[in-house]
Amino acid sequence: MTDQKKTELLGMSQTELEDFVVSISEPKFRARQLYKWIYQKQTASFYDMSDIPRDLRFKLDDIAQISIPRFLKQRVSQDGTRKFLLEMNDKKRVETVIIPQTHEKNTQYTVCISSQVGCPIGCAFCATGAGGFQRNLLAYEIAGQVLSSRRELAKRLKRNEIDLITNVVYMGMGEPLLNYDEMIKSVYMLNEHNGINIGQRHITISTAGEVSGIKRLLQEDLQLTLAISLHACDNDLRNELVPINKKYPLEMLLDAAREYSKKSNRRVTFEYVLLDEVNTRKKDAEAMIKLLKPILANVNLIPYNEVSGLDFKRPSNHRINQFYQWLTAGGLNVTLREERGTDIEAACGQLAAKKDRQT
Numbered sequence: 001m002t003d004q005k006k007t008e009l010l011g012m013s014q015t016e017l018e019d020f021v022v023s024i025s026e027p028k029f030r031a032r033q034l035y036k037w038i039y040q041k042q043t044a045s046f047y048d049m050s051d052i053p054r055d056l057r058f059k060l061d062d063i064a065q066i067s068i069p070r071f072l073k074q075r076v077s078q079d080g081t082r083k084f085l086l087e088m089n090d091k092k093r094v095e096t097v098i099i100p101q102t103h104e105k106n107t108q109y110t111v112c113i114s115s116q117v118g119c120p121i122g123c124a125f126c127a128t129g130a131g132g133f134q135r136n137l138l139a140y141e142i143a144g145q146v147l148s149s150r151r152e153l154a155k156r157l158k159r160n161e162i163d164l165i166t167n168v169v170y171m172g173m174g175e176p177l178l179n180y181d182e183m184i185k186s187v188y189m190l191n192e193h194n195g196i197n198i199g200q201r202h203i204t205i206s207t208a209g210e211v212s213g214i215k216r217l218l219q220e221d222l223q224l225t226l227a228i229s230l231h232a233c234d235n236d237l238r239n240e241l242v243p244i245n246k247k248y249p250l251e252m253l254l255d256a257a258r259e260y261s262k263k264s265n266r267r268v269t270f271e272y273v274l275l276d277e278v279n280t281r282k283k284d285a286e287a288m289i290k291l292l293k294p295i296l297a298n299v300n301l302i303p304y305n306e307v308s309g310l311d312f313k314r315p316s317n318h319r320i321n322q323f324y325q326w327l328t329a330g331g332l333n334v335t336l337r338e339e340r341g342t343d344i345e346a347a348c349g350q351l352a353a354k355k356d357r358q359t
């Protein structure tokens, strides 16, 4: 059970934990122990903290809590991708997707986390957008998804959790840059060397085009990967598909992307969902080449994962390959994304927590 009156320890830095333990008349070194239990061992119960004296465990349980999102259930895809349904203190639920990547027989995982419950952007083809927006997640609820995923995954795979998750992408439910303060706080939590310890270059922030957020990100001294959901290369079509384009049209978005890649000296990834007879014509490829050629960019093509109730269709394999060829012949750096988790509705644009949606 969680309690509003209890002090939330998840999200505290080691210094903040020190202030907390000193405020309850305990020695400073207890903060180090708590920090390890929370961020390295993803422990939510004080009673499991074996190197903390019994009396202190009871005392902590009376006054504090560690709200690692509760795991409710999972679906596992044929390709090994997992979708976890996680619940926050107020019973709001989000979906988190865990994608395995195997290199030389060693499998490590990328976690795709949510930054909001629902999404206010309303992209025309997206299940999350169709469900509307409920609330922003707090920093500890965002980073907590990684802890929860690591704990559940380690339990199921019977593996040491510490190096299990190597990459985090803010690509689940929500627009992370519309929840900037909590998003960036969660990035620092994930990156903390003595804690969750995900390298900055292994963290990707994916945006639908929140230009003011990209500009704020530029001010941070961080080496994060920026991914932009492009989906259309002329303003009229993009206004329809990704409505934030009416506020920040392509010219503004591309300027911000160019600035980001210049400052970070890194490629910006442009995500492009392939919609049959909508954005996969020859002229769409030509427009993209013109738009992205001057930028240090990677293009990630994502064949559409159909969502019941929405009218968009996935193009034929022939058209998908043809579109890919047009772009590469035009000199762009293009990847055709390997599809993961489509059978469990864990793929891009399919997240909705729909069977369990809270009202």
Ligand code: SF4
Binding pocket: 119, 120, 121, 122, 123, 126, 127, 128, 129, 130, 172, 173, 174, 175, 208, 229, 349
């Ligand atoms: S695609 Fe992303 S930004 Fe667009 S509605 Fe869905 S979750 Fe929101």
